[in-house]
Amino acid sequence: MSVVYIHIGRGKTGSTSFQSFCALQSDFLEAYGYSFPLAAGAESLSGHDTFAKAQIDEFPAYMKHPKNVPEAMLEFTTLLQSSESSRIIVSSEQLELANPRKVRAYFERVLPHARFKILYVVRRQDEVAESEYNQLVKLGRFVGRFPEFVASTFEGDYYRVAKAWSMVFGPGSVQCLPYYPGQDSTRLLLDACGFPDTQLPETKQVRKNQSLKMEQLIAIRSLHLLGRDTGDKMIAELRSVQFETGTPALFFDAAEARAFRNLYAKSNQRLISEFMPAHQVEIGGRKYSDETRDATRKLIAELNVL
Numbered sequence: 001m002s003v004v005y006i007h008i009g010r011g012k013t014g015s016t017s018f019q020s021f022c023a024l025q026s027d028f029l030e031a032y033g034y035s036f037p038l039a040a041g042a043e044s045l046s047g048h049d050t051f052a053k054a055q056i057d058e059f060p061a062y063m064k065h066p067k068n069v070p071e072a073m074l075e076f077t078t079l080l081q082s083s084e085s086s087r088i089i090v091s092s093e094q095l096e097l098a099n100p101r102k103v104r105a106y107f108e109r110v111l112p113h114a115r116f117k118i119l120y121v122v123r124r125q126d127e128v129a130e131s132e133y134n135q136l137v138k139l140g141r142f143v144g145r146f147p148e149f150v151a152s153t154f155e156g157d158y159y160r161v162a163k164a165w166s167m168v169f170g171p172g173s174v175q176c177l178p179y180y181p182g183q184d185s186t187r188l189l190l191d192a193c194g195f196p197d198t199q200l201p202e203t204k205q206v207r208k209n210q211s212l213k214m215e216q217l218i219a220i221r222s223l224h225l226l227g228r229d230t231g232d233k234m235i236a237e238l239r240s241v242q243f244e245t246g247t248p249a250l251f252f253d254a255a256e257a258r259a260f261r262n263l264y265a266k267s268n269q270r271l272i273s274e275f276m277p278a279h280q281v282e283i284g285g286r287k288y289s290d291e292t293r294d295a296t297r298k299l300i301a302e303l304n305v306l
Contacts, residue, residue, distance in 0.1 A: 014185025035085035052094035062141035213246030254290035
């Protein structure tokens with residue numbers, strides 16, 4: 001009987017590194033009895049995004065519809081059914097937005113006797129909101145100000161997501177993992193998949209998803225707003241530059257970050273009590289201290305035209 005490990009996100013928790021590793025080291029995984037189907041987006045190191053988007057009922061405004069869905073799904077299904085591995089890994093941050101019932105129905109058709117483990121990596125909502133805004137501005141999929149993004153687009157109720165998947169896949173099926181900045185997310189997720197505690201091969205990360213510095217973010221957002229013909233080339237150049245120095249793109253000072261987290265305090269406690277280990281008291285660590293936040297916001301005061 002196959003076990004399907006479904007990694008549903010969240011974005012900005014090291015998922016790009018995990019997906020790149022699995023795609024580039026698929027033969028290594030196969031040697032230990034694990035399959036990571038190289039289809040439906042995974043072949044381009046993007047995770048199984050096409051599969052995930054095919055299970056979404058209503059697309060958010062910022063999301064692009066995938067191309068060639070029937071062909072991609074056919075290839076994905078063929079790889080699943082032909083795999084000799086007893087453990088299968090499916091990964092996409094977009095699955096957080098998917099209808100769990102559709103996902104369950106798909107696998108019941110394709111792998112009718114499989115068992116499931118849902119993996120959900122969660123991170124402090126204040127840092128996720130800042131990172132997701134950074135990502136969407138970088139891609140030109142949101143050009144409003146940060147408060148507009150928080151009010152109209154950001155979703156931070158992790159418990160709601162975990163509970164929805166648990167109700168479909170059954171008690172004990174969902175495992176939430178805390179995100180700590182700088183951690184080895186690939187090892188974290190492989191451990192959750194029951195992968196042996198063995199040395200992992202070094203993999204040069206081809207696909208990177210680094211956040212922009214504030215100076216880059218301001219310039220890119222301004223170019224998107226202008227909408228000029230030369231904007232695309234300039235934006236691509238700005239994205240490609242990896243600044244060793246620069247101002248972190250923080251939008252909350254310490255008090256604002258604390259107040260934002262408090263909006264989700266009850267939801268987070270329910271998440272911890274139902275879907276995380278008994279010893280867990282927080283949903284993850286923090287990348288920026290209160291002192292760093294306050295000092296950075298002072299620096300940004302002269303730059304912040306967002």
